[in-house]
Amino acid sequence: MSLLEVENISVFYGAVRGVSDISFSVEEGEIIALLGANGAGKSTVLKAISGIVRLRSGSIRLGGQPLPAGRPHRRVSQGLVQVPEGRHIFASLTVSENLELGGYIHAKSARARRERQTEVLALFPNLQDKLNQLAGRLSGGEQQALAIARAMMARPRVLMVDEPSLGLDPQKIDVVYDLLADIARSGTTVVLVEQNVALALELASRAYVLQQGTVVLSGEARALEKDERVAAAYLGGAPAAAAVG
Amino acid sequence: MQLLVGEIENGIFLGAFFVLIALGYSMVYGILRLINFAHGDFYMMAAYVSFAIFGAVGISHLHSKWPVVLVVGLITMIATGALAVLAERLIYRPMRRAALLSLMIAALGLSQVLENGVLNIPAWGSQYRTYPVTSSAAGTSILGTQFTYAQIAMVIISGLLAVGVYYLVGRTLIGKAMRAVAEDRVAASLMGVNVDLVISLVFFVGGALAGAAAVMDSLYYGQINYLMGFTVGLQAFTAAVLGGIGNIAGAVVGGLLLGIVESIGTGIFGAEWSVVVAFGVLVVMLWVRPNGLLGERVARRM
Numbered sequence A: 001m002s003l004l005e006v007e008n009i010s011v012f013y014g015a016v017r018g019v020s021d022i023s024f025s026v027e028e029g030e031i032i033a034l035l036g037a038n039g040a041g042k043s044t045v046l047k048a049i050s051g052i053v054r055l056r057s058g059s060i061r062l063g064g065q066p067l068p069a070g071r072p073h074r075r076v077s078q079g080l081v082q083v084p085e086g087r088h089i090f091a092s093l094t095v096s097e098n099l100e101l102g103g104y105i106h107a108k109s110a111r112a113r114r115e116r117q118t119e120v121l122a123l124f125p126n127l128q129d130k131l132n133q134l135a136g137r138l139s140g141g142e143q144q145a146l147a148i149a150r151a152m153m154a155r156p157r158v159l160m161v162d163e164p165s166l167g168l169d170p171q172k173i174d175v176v177y178d179l180l181a182d183i184a185r186s187g188t189t190v191v192l193v194e195q196n197v198a199l200a201l202e203l204a205s206r207a208y209v210l211q212q213g214t215v216v217l218s219g220e221a222r223a224l225e226k227d228e229r230v231a232a233a234y235l236g237g238a239p240a241a242a243a244v245g
Numbered sequence B: 001m002q003l004l005v006g007e008i009e010n011g012i013f014l015g016a017f018f019v020l021i022a023l024g025y026s027m028v029y030g031i032l033r034l035i036n037f038a039h040g041d042f043y044m045m046a047a048y049v050s051f052a053i054f055g056a057v058g059i060s061h062l063h064s065k066w067p068v069v070l071v072v073g074l075i076t077m078i079a080t081g082a083l084a085v086l087a088e089r090l091i092y093r094p095m096r097r098a099a100l101l102s103l104m105i106a107a108l109g110l111s112q113v114l115e116n117g118v119l120n121i122p123a124w125g126s127q128y129r130t131y132p133v134t135s136s137a138a139g140t141s142i143l144g145t146q147f148t149y150a151q152i153a154m155v156i157i158s159g160l161l162a163v164g165v166y167y168l169v170g171r172t173l174i175g176k177a178m179r180a181v182a183e184d185r186v187a188a189s190l191m192g193v194n195v196d197l198v199i200s201l202v203f204f205v206g207g208a209l210a211g212a213a214a215v216m217d218s219l220y221y222g223q224i225n226y227l228m229g230f231t232v233g234l235q236a237f238t239a240a241v242l243g244g245i246g247n248i249a250g251a252v253v254g255g256l257l258l259g260i261v262e263s264i265g266t267g268i269f270g271a272e273w274s275v276v277v278a279f280g281v282l283v284v285m286l287w288v289r290p291n292g293l294l295g296e297r298v299a300r301r302m
């Protein structure tokens, strides 16, 4: 049994199709990537898993149990935690307040939250000195790190990260991807959404390629890196380019 | 000079009520971007609720029975908070995706419903009602101006409530959740925050504060009327705008400042000009500094 099973889901925004008939599954402890161009439906899939948008049809199961139709905050306490596209840190709150909110589902115990913060900050030493700064004052890379750290505060069973490389220069992207690798190594299951296909295929073990709201290709990351169709559409031509990325 | 000191002191007393009501305006604005024009009528409803309870309990004098008055005040706060929560649940929540203008019109409609509701209750009606509880004139002089003990207690209670809200919003986890929801509702829900519950809580706190203000105000002035929420609503809204709406500290600063300006203004022009002074401040403020005194971009929300 897979940890997360997405089965034939369709989502509409009014009359506009977000995704249709998408299926994929995620094993415990693995990193999978959802890839595709802008508008392919990647974010919609994550929103559906988080309960921000309703399913028109299909179902999502976590640990074999169907997710009840419910509001997003319920999904977080079930362990489905998302770092949304564009980070959405709380700019007018301090770094430390952002982290605290990340641990909101452990609302019962301030001590539990503090302990978790220590654990999380061990992965994000750069944030340690900036705890009392307003999050809006951080650089783009730091904000992305904060957004991930904040999500980790909730002890996710599945961490979903939507385009973490967006708007960052290559150096900062490396930092963020190293963080994600660390997180995965520590046992957290990761669903990574990217337009930057080369980058994502390096980190993920498996990937699904979306186009116009449906899955058009899927498989092992290593195989996809060499796949001509992927190379042609996303890696700028020759398959060899993937190895450079 | 002595006159001015006295007017400032009276302004602080007056402003203390504005602060309590402005906080509700401001918190609701902060979290929903809604100018809740019915807020003044929550205050009015609180006056009538406490009027009814005091009538039933049969207390007529504050000083001998102040613990009972305090309890009735608390019950009124809870009832008014509940009324605000109900209003949000039944009217504003179903309209959350609607244009802000529609929400504001709904708020005006609710205001009318509440006022006319009171008007149509025979025991309440359109006349001024004498509040059942009176307080004695005993008091003391502060910097040369006479205040009753009741007045002093009221300012202290208002101050404690304001500090309580400041602590709630600034320091507690639920307060941080309020600020998070105010800034980015979807992101807050992705933290596991129950957004609806947080919004309800904001309405509850705002309503409860208006309830506290209403009980104290009625004790002090001794009369209530179904239109009393309108003027106070305008004044509190002005106070909120003055300090920077959506901002806790702004509501406090704006409330006190408006109290002082009104007190000095009515000292010069006469008491019948108090609403004109408030309205004048509102217009000037919207004109010269629409973000209010403390309405910086970052600290804009709550």
Ligand SMILES: Nc1ncnc2c1ncn2[C@@H]1O[C@H](COP(=O)(O)OP(=O)(O)O)[C@@H](O)[C@H]1O
Pocket (backbone or CB within 6 Å): A013, A016, A017, A018, A019, A036, A037, A038, A039, A040, A041, A042, A043, A044, A045
């Ligand atoms: N809020 C929305 N309202 C209407 N259409 C939307 C909305 N969000 C996304 N869409 C549409 O759904 C499709 C998938 O979008 P999205 O999931 O954001 O793609 P991606 O994340 O892959 O860029 C696109 O056609 C997009 O225009």
Ligand SMILES: [Mg+2]
Pocket (backbone or CB within 6 Å): A039, A042, A043, A044, A085, A162
């Ligand atoms: Mg997207």
